[in-house]
Amino acid sequence: xxxxxxxxxxxxxxxxxxxxxxxxxxxxxxxxxxxxxxxxxxxxxxxxxxxxxxxxxxxxxxxxxxxxxxxxxxxxxxxxxxxxxxxxxxxxxxxxxxxxxxxxxxxxxxxxxxxxxxxxxxxxxxxxxxxxxxxxxxxxxxxxxxxxxxxxxxxxxxxxxxxxxxxxxxxxxxxxxxxxxxxxxxxxxxxxxxxxxxxxxxxxxxxxxxxxxxxxxxxxxxxxxxxxxxxxxxxxxxxxxxxxxxxxxxxxxxxxxxxxxxxxxxxxxxxxxxxxxxxxxxxxxxxxxxxxxxxxxxxxxxxxxxxxxxxxxxxxxxxxxxxxxxxxxxxxxxxxxxxxxxxxxxxxxxxxxxxxxxxxxxxxxxxxxxxxxxxxxxxxxxxxxxxxxxxxxxxxxxxxxxxxxxxxxxxxxxxxxxxxxxxxxxxxxxxxxxxxxxxxxxxxxxxxxxxxxxxxxxxxxxxxxxxxxxxxxx
Amino acid sequence: xxxxxxxxxxxxxxxxxxxxxxxxxxxxxxxxxxxxxxxxxxxxxxxxxxxxxxxxxxxxxxxxxxxxxxxxxxxxxxxxxxxxxxxxxxxxxxxxxxxxxxxxxxxxxxxxxxxxxxxxxxxxxxxxxxxxxxxxxxxxxxxxxxxxxxxxxxxxxxxxxxxxxxxxxxxxxxxxxxxxxxxxxxxx
Numbered sequence: 001x002x003x004x005x006x007x008x009x010x011x012x013x014x015x016x017x018x019x020x021x022x023x024x025x026x027x028x029x030x031x032x033x034x035x036x037x038x039x040x041x042x043x044x045x046x047x048x049x050x051x052x053x054x055x056x057x058x059x060x061x062x063x064x065x066x067x068x069x070x071x072x073x074x075x076x077x078x079x080x081x082x083x084x085x086x087x088x089x090x091x092x093x094x095x096x097x098x099x100x101x102x103x104x105x106x107x108x109x110x111x112x113x114x115x116x117x118x119x120x121x122x123x124x125x126x127x128x129x130x131x132x133x134x135x136x137x138x139x140x141x142x143x144x145x146x147x148x149x150x151x152x153x154x155x156x157x158x159x160x161x162x163x164x165x166x167x168x169x170x171x172x173x174x175x176x177x178x179x180x181x182x183x184x185x186x187x188x189x190x191x192x193x194x195x196x197x198x199x200x201x202x203x204x205x206x207x208x209x210x211x212x213x214x215x216x217x218x219x220x221x222x223x224x225x226x227x228x229x230x231x232x233x234x235x236x237x238x239x240x241x242x243x244x245x246x247x248x249x250x251x252x253x254x255x256x257x258x259x260x261x262x263x264x265x266x267x268x269x270x271x272x273x274x275x276x277x278x279x280x281x282x283x284x285x286x287x288x289x290x291x292x293x294x295x296x297x298x299x300x301x302x303x304x305x306x307x308x309x310x311x312x313x314x315x316x317x318x319x320x321x322x323x324x325x326x327x328x329x330x331x332x333x334x335x336x337x338x339x340x341x342x343x344x345x346x347x348x349x350x351x352x353x354x355x356x357x358x359x360x361x362x363x364x365x366x367x368x369x370x371x372x373x374x375x376x377x378x379x380x381x382x383x384x385x386x387x388x389x390x391x392x393x394x395x396x397x398x399x400x401x402x403x404x405x406x407x408x409x410x411x412x413x414x415x416x417x418x419x420x421x422x423x424x425x426x427x428x429x430x431x432x433x434x435x436x437x438x439x440x441x442x443x444x445x446x447x448x449x450x451x452x453x454x455x456x457x458x459x460x461x462x463x464x465x466x467x468x469x470x471x472x473x474x
Numbered sequence: 475x476x477x478x479x480x481x482x483x484x485x486x487x488x489x490x491x492x493x494x495x496x497x498x499x500x501x502x503x504x505x506x507x508x509x510x511x512x513x514x515x516x517x518x519x520x521x522x523x524x525x526x527x528x529x530x531x532x533x534x535x536x537x538x539x540x541x542x543x544x545x546x547x548x549x550x551x552x553x554x555x556x557x558x559x560x561x562x563x564x565x566x567x568x569x570x571x572x573x574x575x576x577x578x579x580x581x582x583x584x585x586x587x588x589x590x591x592x593x594x595x596x597x598x599x600x601x602x603x604x605x606x607x608x609x610x611x612x613x614x615x616x617x618x619x620x621x622x623x624x625x626x627x628x629x630x631x632x633x634x635x636x637x638x639x640x641x642x643x644x645x646x647x648x649x650x651x652x653x654x655x656x657x658x659x660x661x662x
Contacts, residue, residue: 115660115662116660116661116662118651118654118655118659118660118661118662119660119662167641167644167645167648168648168651252511252514253506255505255506255514255515255518255519255522325506406662407572407573407661407662408661409573409577409651409654409658409661410569410573410577410581410584410654411572412568412569412571412572413572414571414572415572415662431571431572432570432571432572433571
């Protein structure tokens with residue numbers, strides 16, 4: 001079969017796959033077995049507790065369990081060992097704010113309307129936290145909200161809302177001024193990840209809940225600041241990769257001066273130190289966050305909640321560290337759109353430690369959590385429940401999805417929209433660049449743009465049609 | 475002090491720094507194409523350092539030399555600003571790929587350029603003192619540390635220190651973005 005034939009049938013598959021996944025997810029929660037789905041032996045909790053942990057700018061390969069040469073992430077490794085790790089997990093918009101809105105709403109940015117980091121949260125769609133609160137859950141949002149607007153949004157359904165608006169909502173690594181349920185509150189712990197984890201552990205233990213909610217199942221959305229620049233880690237972790245062979249984890253093209261090259265102007269980042277040091281510190285902040293993942297998992301064990309708590313770890317977006325002469329997020333490169341995604345649900349997973357290769361997206365988180373809670377998946381969500389994939393490594397997933405990006409001043413990336421299949425990536429830019437078309441199987445490094453080539457000309461009509469179909473489905 | 479012709483007092487000092495910047499820019503970016511990693515790393519260090527010095531500290535050379543060659547104050551400032559301006563403008567042109575002309579022009583106000591201007595002012599203050607010290611050694615009756623030079627140094631150092639102390643410059647970036655939103659909205 002030629003590579004062109006392989007994409008045949010995708011058009012008709014997209015919608016039906018989504019419907020199938022939603023149906024299968026609902027059936028799984030209802031305790032029904034669909035043909036081909038493995039059913040684990042453990043008893044399924046009617047309403048499991050949910051802990052969703054979000055990292056910032058965390059590359060999919062920056063974990064011990066994903067083969068990084070030196071980074072230590074025992075917490076994430078444990079989650080992967082006891083759960084499943086999605087090796088092909090992606091975000092649909094490679095920028096913090098829209099990616100976070102997509103996680104909360106289960107929708108593409110074009111639907112929820114939070115399109116770049118200047119765009120405020122607009123209440124256009126309901127978050128999964130609100131749906132869960134309506135389904136009998138005690139809910140908490142703890143950590144980085146990072147959507148602009150006048151202060152934090154009004155989310156009255158939350159039992160606990162701990163966040164910050166300091167420095168465009170980025171907060172600070174140390175002594176970050178918090179806003180807790182609308183009130184300015186100083187941090188109790190100095191390091192931000194320790195502080196937000198404390199709030200999560202307390203909420204798990206029944207504190208900070210509304211009257212009558214102490215015994216309810218809970219959903220905690222725990223959003224960390226690491227690993228967003230400036231990369232600062234606490235004592236005991238800062239400097240731990242000083243002697244690491246950092247070059248083994250970076251592309252050869254980079255050099256110590258390289259930090260500024262990404263904006264073409266060398267020494268843009270001169271005050272931040274050398275590129276190698278920056279990468280070391282990036283890894284250290286991930287390890288600092290992971291230390292809190294360890295603490296959270298231990299707390300879940302201590303509370304006796306392990307067997308009825310769904311824990312998911314995800315990153316909002318990846319980032320380039322030198323690949324394609326690029327540093328950072330925004331672009332549609334694999335290093336940027338791929339994110340870490342690990343799920344642990346002991347009652348669901350027959351093969352702990354397994355890897356799932358099916359494509360999973362940030363917009364799948366909301367439907368997955370609603371599905372797990374038996375809350376029903378709203379029709380306006382673009383994502384689909386991952387529960388069938390978590391349960392069964394052979395379950396079929398989606399074949400294509402849409403990449404979206406709206407330019408975000410002052411970053412030098414034009415607005416684009418694209419489609420990624422399990423083999424191809426096609427991206428159209430609003431201005432400034434000709435389209436990109438990559439065969440990821442033959443060219444995983446995305447170094448040979450097929451657009452305009454004879455091979456690309458054959459592929460193009462199908463990719464354009466696929467993109468149009470996805471746009472209409474949004 | 476003899477006033478040399480425009481070529482000697484303006485073009486040569488400014489052109490020297492621009493040439494170093496252009497060659498080191500080409501050498502730095504070109505070195506990334508080399509297959510030999512050791513050679514690439516070595517050249518990147520040399521050219522990267524030269525590039526940085528030419529942009530960040532070129533003002534000291536241009537201002538001092540043009541002063542000694544009889545350039546008027548306006549000419550000295552203009553000659554000193556040529557290379558940094560070209561360096562900064564590259565980024566504005568890059569932004570045209572994604573944004574309109576006005577948004578690209580707004581990039582001139584970014585905090586990095588604020589730092590650069592502060593450092594340039596500091597070097598002009600120091601350069602004036604150095605130039606007059608040389609002239610005095612040559613027998614000219616000049617005051618080495620003039621109030622204007624000292625004031626320029628004091629103001630630029632105060633701006634650098636206070637901007638750094640105020641959130642290591644991050645707050646300047648927040649203001650820059652707030653200004654953008656006030657002028658251009660969300661940009662989409």
